[in-house]
Amino acid sequence: MVDKRVLGLMALLVGCAALYLLLGTRGNWEFALSLRVPRLIGLILVGVSVAVSTVLFQTITRNQILTPSIMGFDALYILIVSIGVFVLGGVGFATLSDVMRFGINLVALVGVAVILFGTLLGQARQDIMRMILTGIILGLFFRSLSSLLMRLTDPNEYTYVQAYSYARFNRFEDSLLTISALLLGLCLIAVWRLRLHLDVMALGYEAAVNLGLNMRRDQIIGLCLVAVMVAVATALVGPVAFLGLLVVSLTRSLIADDRHAILLPCSALVSCVVLVSGQTLLERVLGLVTPLTVIIDLVGGTVFLWLIYRKIPA
Amino acid sequence: MICVKNVSFAIGQQAILDDINVDIPKGGVVALIGPNGAGKSTLLSLISRLTPVQTGQVFVDELRIGKCDNTALARRLAILPQHNSFSSRLTVRDLIGFGRFPHNRGRPTAQDHSMISDAIDLFHLGPLAHRFLESLSGGQRQKACVAMTYVQDTDYLLLDEPLNNLDIAAARGLMQVLRRMAQRDQKTIVIVLHDINFAAAYADHLIVMKAGRIIAQGAPHDLISQKLLHDVFETDAPVHLVEGVPVVLP
Numbered sequence: 001m002v003d004k005r006v007l008g009l010m011a012l013l014v015g016c017a018a019l020y021l022l023l024g025t026r027g028n029w030e031f032a033l034s035l036r037v038p039r040l041i042g043l044i045l046v047g048v049s050v051a052v053s054t055v056l057f058q059t060i061t062r063n064q065i066l067t068p069s070i071m072g073f074d075a076l077y078i079l080i081v082s083i084g085v086f087v088l089g090g091v092g093f094a095t096l097s098d099v100m101r102f103g104i105n106l107v108a109l110v111g112v113a114v115i116l117f118g119t120l121l122g123q124a125r126q127d128i129m130r131m132i133l134t135g136i137i138l139g140l141f142f143r144s145l146s147s148l149l150m151r152l153t154d155p156n157e158y159t160y161v162q163a164y165s166y167a168r169f170n171r172f173e174d175s176l177l178t179i180s181a182l183l184l185g186l187c188l189i190a191v192w193r194l195r196l197h198l199d200v201m202a203l204g205y206e207a208a209v210n211l212g213l214n215m216r217r218d219q220i221i222g223l224c225l226v227a228v229m230v231a232v233a234t235a236l237v238g239p240v241a242f243l244g245l246l247v248v249s250l251t252r253s254l255i256a257d258d259r260h261a262i263l264l265p266c267s268a269l270v271s272c273v274v275l276v277s278g279q280t281l282l283e284r285v286l287g288l289v290t291p292l293t294v295i296i297d298l299v300g301g302t303v304f305l306w307l308i309y310r311k312i313p314a
Numbered sequence: 315m316i317c318v319k320n321v322s323f324a325i326g327q328q329a330i331l332d333d334i335n336v337d338i339p340k341g342g343v344v345a346l347i348g349p350n351g352a353g354k355s356t357l358l359s360l361i362s363r364l365t366p367v368q369t370g371q372v373f374v375d376e377l378r379i380g381k382c383d384n385t386a387l388a389r390r391l392a393i394l395p396q397h398n399s400f401s402s403r404l405t406v407r408d409l410i411g412f413g414r415f416p417h418n419r420g421r422p423t424a425q426d427h428s429m430i431s432d433a434i435d436l437f438h439l440g441p442l443a444h445r446f447l448e449s450l451s452g453g454q455r456q457k458a459c460v461a462m463t464y465v466q467d468t469d470y471l472l473l474d475e476p477l478n479n480l481d482i483a484a485a486r487g488l489m490q491v492l493r494r495m496a497q498r499d500q501k502t503i504v505i506v507l508h509d510i511n512f513a514a515a516y517a518d519h520l521i522v523m524k525a526g527r528i529i530a531q532g533a534p535h536d537l538i539s540q541k542l543l544h545d546v547f548e549t550d551a552p553v554h555l556v557e558g559v560p561v562v563l564p
Contacts, residue, residue, distance in 0.1 A: 196420030203412060206395035209364055210463075211415040212388025258403050 003262055005255050009269035016273050017044075020280040042172030043275045045180050046233050046240070051251075051271035052191055053229035054244030055264055059198050060222045061132060064252070065307050067244040070132060072139030073109060073230045074239035079142040080108055081164040082149040090160035098173040102180075102235040106228070112138065113227030164238060172236060180232045187225050187232075194222065195260040202258060240293065242300020247271035249303055315340050316361060316470065316504070321370030323356055323526075330356045332526040334370070338519075340469070343496045343503045345513040348523035349547050354506045355396065355474050357523070361504070362393040362472045374470060388416035391470040392463040396478070398455070400447055406458045407443045410434065413465035429465050437461040437491070453484040460488060464495070471495070473505045477512060489516040514538055514560050522546055534560060 017040055025032040057068045084093040084101075150158055197218050200208050208215055233240060251267040252258075278292050316338040323331040331353045338344050346354040359365040361372055363379050372379040374391050392413075400409070410433055414426040422430075434443050437457055447455055456476065463471055473492075477485045493516055495501045507513045513520055514534040522530040522537065524546050530537060538560040540553050552563045 199420065200412065200415055203400050204398065206364055206393065207398060207400070207412070209384075210362070210388065210393040210395070211412060211466075212385035214384050256403065 005257075005262065006265045006269065009266055009273065013269050013273050013276065016276040016280065020276050020283075023280060024284045038172050038174060038177060039279075040276065041177055041181070042236055043279055044272050045177065045184055046237050047247075047272035047275040048188070048268040049180075049184055049229040049233040050240055050244045051247050051267040052188065052264055053226045053233070054248045055260070055267050056191060056198070056222050056229075057226050057244075058248065059202050059260070060219055060226075062202065062204065064249070065245065065304065066132070067242070068226050068230045069239065069244075070139070071135030072112070072142055073227075073234065075139040075142035075146070076109060076112055077105065077234045077239055078161070078165050079146045079149075080105060082146040082153070082161050085157050085160050086149045086153050090154075090157035093160060098176050099179065102176055105235045106183075106231040109231040109234070110224065110227045113223055176236060180236055183228060184232050187229050190221070190225055191264065194218065194225075195264060198222070198260040199258075238293075240296065242297050242304060243271070243275075245307075246296065246300035246303050247274055249307060250274075315373075315375065316502070317371075317373040318357070318361065319371045319373075321357075321360060321367065321372060323353075323360060323365075323368050330526055331360075334526075334528060336521060336528055336531070338502065338504060338521075340502050341496065341500050342518035343492060343505065343516055344519045344521060345517035346504065346506045346521050346523060347508075347510055347513050351525075352523040353526045354523050358472055358474050358504065358506055362391065363387065364393065364395065385416055385419075388466070388468075390468055391472065392466040392468040394459055394463050394471070394473040394476055396474040398459055404447050405444050406439055406447065406450070406461075407434065409447060409458050410439075410461045410465055413462040413467075416466060426465075429467070433461045433465045436464070452479040453481065456480060456484070456488070460491065468501075470502045470504070473503070475506050475508060477507065477509065485512065492516070510538065510543075510562050514562075538562070 020040055021033060021036050054067050057071075058064050058066055081093070084096070084104075088096065146161075150161060153161070197213060200211050200213050201215070201218060201222075203211075205215060247270050248267050251263065251270045254270065255262060255266050257263065274296075275292070278295065282292055282295075318334050318336045318338075321331055321334045322329065334353075334357060346358065348354050356365065360367055361374070361379065363384075367380050374387065377387055377390060379387070407430065410430050411422060411426070413433075414422060414429065418426055434440055437460065439458060439461060442450065442454060442458070447458065450458070456479070460476070471492075476488060480488065489512060492503050492505070496503050496518070505517070507517075517534055520531060520534050520537050521528055522542065529546065530542065535558070538553060540550070543549055543551050543553065543562065553560050554563065555561070
């Protein structure tokens with residue numbers, strides 16, 4: 001039996017996807033679809049990774065205004081690009097195969113996540129706060145390193161760094177899509193098996209330990225899954241700072257149900273609907289005048305401020 | 315029986331517990347009392363595995379804390395921590411339902427549902443069952459949390475200062491429920507209390523701590539005296555017997 005809200009959102013996503021594929025097609029259908037189908041798959045992969053990783057991260061940190069980007073993931077991605085351009089030169093970096101770039105990204109992001117979890121292995125209670133602070137400091141460190149490298153880089157080469165530093169939703173490589181879909185599929189199976197534990201984790205450290213959860217194990221599994229999903233999303237489109245926060249907050253206010261069996265699929269679907277409909281609007285109606293990220297960050301930033309403002313007692 | 319053997323605990327250089335040895339027998343209400351900073355809460359959190367044991371051993375029956383399976387322990391021992399902060403939106407019934415998690419791993423059966431309904435009746439939570447926790451008062455939320463540990467249906471229940479923020483009626487109500495659980499269901503209730511009068515009135519056995527050591531234990535009637543208050547709490551409060559129960563005048 002599938003929840004009605006999940007079914008409704010699924011129908012909405014199918015509608016959005018159909019609109020994206022079919023709106024404004026002229027001439028050769030096959031050609032149009034061969035361009036649009038991979039892009040649609042890419043958007044859905046990104047939407048699901050970002051939403052699920054954000055829900056997971058918020059449950060583990062027990063904080064509903066956090067996203068994985070606070071752990072310095074986005075900054076690390078830009079640092080990797082900067083190092084790549086600095087070492088290989090802009091053209092050299094651009095000619096690197098996508099799978100290669102993806103692999104480097106994945107290893108670096110998961111590696112840093114594991115280092116961060118090293119701080120988790122200390123004491124039981126303040127861990128998460130310590131980890132988040134470590135993440136913020138690492139983020140700052142990565143950003144400073146990137147800007148140092150950018151100063152050392154030829155200004156012409158620097159444009160390559162810029163090109164990769166903004167999320168781009170307009171092109172997806174087929175080879176990357178396959179790997180991403182595979183990795184994301186494995187992550188989703190693992191997350192789904194963890195969903196009942198996640199409900200208990202949301203009760204807090206003491207309550208979860210009382211109910212017999214092995215907190216350290218579940219937290220580390222959860223954070224590793226977050227790292228892989230963030231790597232998938234950034235490898236496909238680059239850093240998407242506010243998308244996760246935006247769609248998860250939207251979902252929470254829409255469904256008002258914190259059970260992960262509902263929250264996870266609904267967030268993933270809302271995220272896909274936002275991405276696919278946003279991209280449809282931009283491509284077909286606005287004619288690609290602004291990148292989708294600019295709009296997402298603008299709306300997401302506003303939601304973030306509103307969330308913080310709402311928490312401040314009047 | 316809960317066995318604490320040679321347990322010491324330190325935070326940095328600061329010793330909190332100093333070579334504690336104590337056996338807490340099965341059945342009855344056992345109260346841990348002592349001045350602020352005596353190490354009562356630390357001892358309780360070591361027994362309840364919220365804090366990892368540094369030196370020494372803690373056993374709950376045959377289960378060794380830190381070595382045994384967490385779920386097996388969760389079916390034997392429940393904790394009511396000092397602060398509960400739930401980040402998810404939960405109704406009272408949802409929260410109580412989580413108490414069955416160690417038994418059903420999140421997949422409730424018909425028997426679980428009937429146990430939850432029984433607990434709601436027992437704790438008079440019927441009118442609140444579908445209210446969200448954040449809309450309840452501190453005392454009502456506390457009651458819901460106790461109901462959750464009740465449905466967890468464990469032999470041992472550990473409570474850390476559960477009377478904080480409760481008015482006299484709620485505090486007495488909670489202590490009466492705990493007494494009934496100890497008597498009728500043969501449960502072992504270990505409770506950290508600040509108010510010696512509550513400990514004297516409701517506990518079968520007192521364990522007195524000071525500066526990380528256990529300095530006395532026994533029945534309230536034999537233990538509570540002006541001398542004990544002077545030695546342990548360093549205050550000269552008069553103690554009177556009222557209906558056979560020692561009462562400390564503030």
